[in-house]
Amino acid sequence: MFAFGMDLGTSSVLLYRQGKGIVLREPSVVAVRRRSGQVVSVGQKARDMLGRTPEDLLAVRPVRGGVITDCEIAGIMARTMLRRAGCGGMFRPNLLICVPPLVSELEERAVLDAGIQAGASRVYLMEQPVAAAAGAGIDPHSPKGTLVVDIGGGTTDIAVISMGAVVRAVSIRIAGDSCDNAVQAYLRDAHNLDIGLSTAEYIKCEIGGVLPREKESRLTVRGRRVSDGLPACVTVQSGELVSVLHEQAEQILAAICGLIELTPPELVGDLTETGLVLAGGGSRLYGIGSYLSQELGLEAHTSDDPEACVVEGTSRVLGRLKNCKEGTINIARRRQGIV
Ligand SMILES: Nc1ncnc2c1ncn2[C@@H]1O[C@H](COP(=O)(O)OP(=O)(O)OP(=O)(O)O)[C@@H](O)[C@H]1O
Ligand SMILES: [Mg+2]
Structure with missing residues (x-):
């Protein structure tokens, strides 16, 4: 069976x-x-x-x-x-x-x-x-420490694994949904536009990012004008969202650093070799892989289909x-x- x-x-x-x-x-x-x-x-x-x-x-x-x-x-x-x-x-x-x-x-x-x-x-x-490590093509049973960062919808789960088990882990509620909330709040404050969370998610996926894009892109967004409650439409540029989403990425970075501090030094040493495994749909957010990899000084392993890694x-x-x-x-x- x-x-x-x-x-x-x-x-x-x-x-x-x-x-x-x-x-x-x-x-x-x-x-x-x-x-x-x-x-x-x-x-x-x-x-x-x-x-x-x-x-x-x-x-x-x-x-x-x-x-x-x-x-x-x-x-x-x-x-x-x-x-x-x-x-x-x-x-x-x-x-x-x-x-x-x-x-x-x-x-x-x-x-x-x-x-x-x-x-x-x-x-x-x-x-x-x-x-997630196995799905990303890494041998999770290796005795070498591997850092796995799974940025999902509700939570980002960060773990150091070795020999097929989790050695240290932390979970934070900064992930895809909190990014959607941040985009929703930004549209309200900066553009006087009320939008639903599905629209906020769409904006995040289409033009959002934690680093500026080489070529600026823009999106027309429809919703309800906060001031008079009537239907309205505004144009949002990708660059505007960088600071909003960068803040979210900074919190993920801080949680990773906190976890590394609690990890036994032998395993931390391994990370320079094994790098960082990124999984979860949130890892598709433009620039997040490069940002984390650069700040941590670790090579990031990403997958073409990060939602499917697990x-x-x-x-x-x-x-x-x-x-x-x-x-x-x-x-x-x-x-x-x-x-
Ligand atoms: N291109 C993209 N850019 C940014 N975020 C994206 C992109 N594509 C998908 N996402 C986000 O990925 C998240 C979903 O990822 P995933 O399917 O891994 O979550 P999940 O496993 O269901 O959640 P959890 O692990 O928290 O239970 C959603 O918040 C979605 O908006
Ligand atoms: Mg998940």
Whole structure:
């Protein structure tokens, strides 16, 4: 029986089917009826409703920073995704779900429950930074220390891994979503324009960056004028957003430096050789790789498909799940005292 690897992220859910590759990639959004709580749609269709839902409909993100905030909805979402990936009815696959490095035992249990609710026969957990390194083509089992920076939607998870395990980790809430919030606030303050978060995300991806672009680009943005509440449209230049997003990158850099300080010197020494692995959709932000690499003096390894690094990394383990321990890995308890 084949198994599935799952990355249950704040922004998207990815599924990897053993022997086949990535079979599903959808936004982790669920539309529910406000009054009855009934699920109306899951994934892309629900994502399109974000910020546009009628009164009675609510677009919910059941995962925040890789942690499940609504178990029932997360379970329904995972089940729907597995069905879409061709797995339903009597067929109950084994499921390997990636969890952030600092989840508590309770949070691990919520992930396991979601997996069981989704219809899995057995659920296994894997630490995201280890999976991300494997997915980026680095051997996570090497005894040499490797720095993994996964800039997702809800959180940036920073970890030093060695011999297939996380040695030190830290997680901050500065990531894709906080960049969207910063762009939204900037448009309001500097352009007197109210925009939704989906528009802010679009602006960030299209013309945002932490370093100035060689060729300035611009975008016409529509929204509501703050002063009179009427529809309006303004032109935004890429250069305007640099200071807004640079601030976010500085906070990520500060967290990386803080973690390096707490890492044993032997492993820190290795980093000059192994460099920095960048994963997560947030690492697509223009200039962030060069900025971090330059400030840290480390070579950055990026992937063409950074959102997929974590789930791609599960492929290494899916074939030998039988040898793995089912259920919680008690990462938090096992690593008590480690930030
Ligand atoms: N070209 C781009 N420029 C900047 N940001 C981007 C770009 N493309 C995608 N992103 C951002 O990447 C983020 C999603 O990344 P990813 O899919 O890795 O998150 P996730 O794994 O779902 O979240 P988390 O790991 O926090 O649970 C979103 O905030 C999205 O806006
Ligand atoms: Mg992620």
